[in-house]
Amino acid sequence: xxxxxxxxFSGGLDTSFCVPYLQERGWxxxxxxxxxxxxxxxxxxxxxxxxxxxxxxxxxTVDGGPAIWAGFVKPFVWAxxxxxxxxxxxxxxxxxxxxxxxKRCAELGTKAIAHGCTGMGNDxxxxxxxxxxxxxxxxxxxIREIQKEHKEVRAYEQAYLEARGFAVRAKQKxxxxxxxxxxxxxxxxxxxxxxxxxxxxKGWCAPRSEWPTAPLELxxxxxxxxxxxxxxxxxxxxxxxAKLNAxxxxxxVGRGLYTGDTTIGLxxxxxxxxxxxxALLTAHRALEEAVLTKNQNRFKPEIGRKWTELVYEGFFxxxxxxxxxxFLASSQRTVNGTxxxxxxxxxxxxxxxxxxxILNAKGATYAQAADWGVAEAEGFIRLYGMSSTLWAEVxx
Numbered sequence: 382x383x384x385x386x387x388x389x390f391s392g393g394l395d396t397s398f399c400v401p402y403l404q405e406r407g408w409x410x411x412x413x414x415x416x417x418x419x420x421x422x423x424x425x426x427x428x429x430x431x432x433x434x435x436x437x438x439x440x441x442t443v444d445g446g447p448a449i450w451a452g453f454v455k456p457f458v459w460a461x462x463x464x465x466x467x468x469x470x471x472x473x474x475x476x477x478x479x480x481x482x483x484k485r486c487a488e489l490g491t492k493a494i495a496h497g498c499t500g501m502g503n504d505x506x507x508x509x510x511x512x513x514x515x516x517x518x519x520x521x522x523x524i525r526e527i528q529k530e531h532k533e534v535r536a537y538e539q540a541y542l543e544a545r546g547f548a549v550r551a552k553q554k555x556x557x558x559x560x561x562x563x564x565x566x567x568x569x570x571x572x573x574x575x576x577x578x579x580x581x582x583k584g585w586c587a588p589r590s591e592w593p594t595a596p597l598e599l600x601x602x603x604x605x606x607x608x609x610x611x612x613x614x615x616x617x618x619x620x621x622x623a624k625l626n627a628x629x630x631x632x633x634v635g636r637g638l639y640t641g642d643t644t645i646g647l648x649x650x651x652x653x654x655x656x657x658x659x660a661l662l663t664a665h666r667a668l669e670e671a672v673l674t675k676n677q678n679r680f681k682p683e684i685g686r687k688w689t690e691l692v693y694e695g696f697f698x699x700x701x702x703x704x705x706x707x708f709l710a711s712s713q714r715t716v717n718g719t720x721x722x723x724x725x726x727x728x729x730x731x732x733x734x735x736x737x738x739i740l741n742a743k744g745a746t747y748a749q750a751a752d753w754g755v756a757e758a759e760g761f762i763r764l765y766g767m768s769s770t771l772w773a774e775v776x777x
Contacts, residue, residue, distance in 0.1 A: 671736060718736025
């Protein structure tokens, strides 16, 4: 009798390969697609059809939009820091995918879970550590297993599927593509070869030649650091992010080519596109800069970077992440207001801010007007620079 196993499934080359591979080793494969917001209805239907084509025992699709907003986007925007100053953690839906797959394990009464992560990347760390943090499960990773015998893993997977009568999409032959509510990442092909990306390496963002000529303005309303309105309309967070993606991708906002230090020590080179997150981060930072104190604005990025590093490296369930989030939540108590964003293409800027918490001095404006006198200014400068001035006098 076959043993039941739940496979986190996206319909891509890796997870498609996993189905017959597991079946041929005696597993009864049940697939779960956690819809974290990166695909349309047509693509969801294709993924479901793909699962049935591969003759899985069952397939379910889970709505992961609300979970990815509450579990990742909200604290990520609070943190406000990109990994190594560039990368917006676009594959952090992995942690929510794990939770959806483990829920399916409980429904089926099995403690076996499989994923399609390779042994060369970071996702295997994220999946495995998240699973281990949430219970005692048997983890099966077919792609890691075949690496022991096959150097060109993607070519082997493709040949394996085609030999069994399963076609492989053309785009999956060249690139590893991940799409979710957060954005798109692309690797493989000429990207891995440190060459200029080819015309096929295109996700949501329009090239410059296709940008609209008219500028676009949007307004985001925040309560305690969380976006709650878009253009004055109260919406769930994951809907706001989806609408921002749709509005800003035609302007090419949020696309980048990034080389980073992966958890396992390799250099990772990817194209990423995250128009909605770019807008949220820009608006939130502009509001924070206006309402937080100097000490808060100076100190908070250090905490934000730690949160980002923990999530990037797989420690989504580490207690330090919970501790850091408690600080971040506290820092957001006055981050309330509305930010107007504007883009003419390629980037988005915060051009106007309204909030009752802006730290305006009633009688002074920077470089324009002051309600103190010359003597007070000179006295402040003298005391503020005392140590440096003394050192210069003594060692002149």
